[in-house]
Each structure stands twice: as C-alpha cells, then as structure tokens.
Amino acid sequence: MPTYDYKCAACAHAVEYFQSMSAAPRKKCPECGKSKLVRQLGTGAGVLFKGSGFYQTDYRSDSYKKSASADSSSGSCTGDSKSCAAKGGPCAG
Numbered sequence: 481m482p483t484y485d486y487k488c489a490a491c492a493h494a495v496e497y498f499q500s501m502s503a504a505p506r507k508k509c510p511e512c513g514k515s516k517l518v519r520q521l522g523t524g525a526g527v528l529f530k531g532s533g534f535y536q537t538d539y540r541s542d543s544y545k546k547s548a549s550a551d552s553s554s555g556s557c558t559g560d561s562k563s564c565a566a567k568g569g570p571c572a573g
C-alpha cells in the first residue's frame with residue numbers, strides 16, 4: 481500500500497497515511513481538526529527545475545549584447561577615408 485503525504489492548509493501539520501490507491505483522500509487534520517488536509521503529489525518532483533539556470537542564461541546574453549553593441553558603435557568610420565576626411569571624421573589624416 482502506498483504512503484501518502486498530507487499537509488494541513490490551516491496549521492501546516494504534516495502527516496502520512498497508508499492508503500490503498502482507490503481510497504478516498506483524507507481531509508480531516510489530526511492536529512487542528514479542520515478539513516484542510518491536502519494530499520502532496522510526489523516527493524520533491526516538479527521543483528527540480530526551479531534553479532537559477534534561466535537567470536544565468538539571460539544575464540549572459542545581456543552582457544554579450546552589451547559588448548557587441550559597444551564594439552559596433554566604437555568606430556563610426558565606414559572605411560571611405562575621403563568622405564570621412566571631408567566631414568572631419570576620425571579617418572582624417
């Protein structure tokens with residue numbers, strides 16, 4: 481018979497019950513007597529991906545975008561030294 485973990489939504493009391501698969505879920509909290517028991521599904525599964533992976537990816541792409549834009553805007557000269565010199569640009573001289 482499987483073990484089901486229950487937690488009371490009223491007093492946060494945690495309790496385990498041995499129940500058959502077809503048994504109705506328990507409702508009454510043995511601690512506070514209220515019908516606030518909630519059956520916990522699985523034990524820890526589903527929270528494994530709540531990490532900082534997405535944040536790290538975002539941070540990395542953001543810093544990459546910053547450096548990339550800085551590189552492209554550092555030189556405004558298009559390589560045409562004559563027109564650049566005529567405008568008094570950085571290619572003059």
Ligand SMILES: [Zn+2]
Nearest residue numbers: 488491509512
């Ligand atoms: Zn309770």
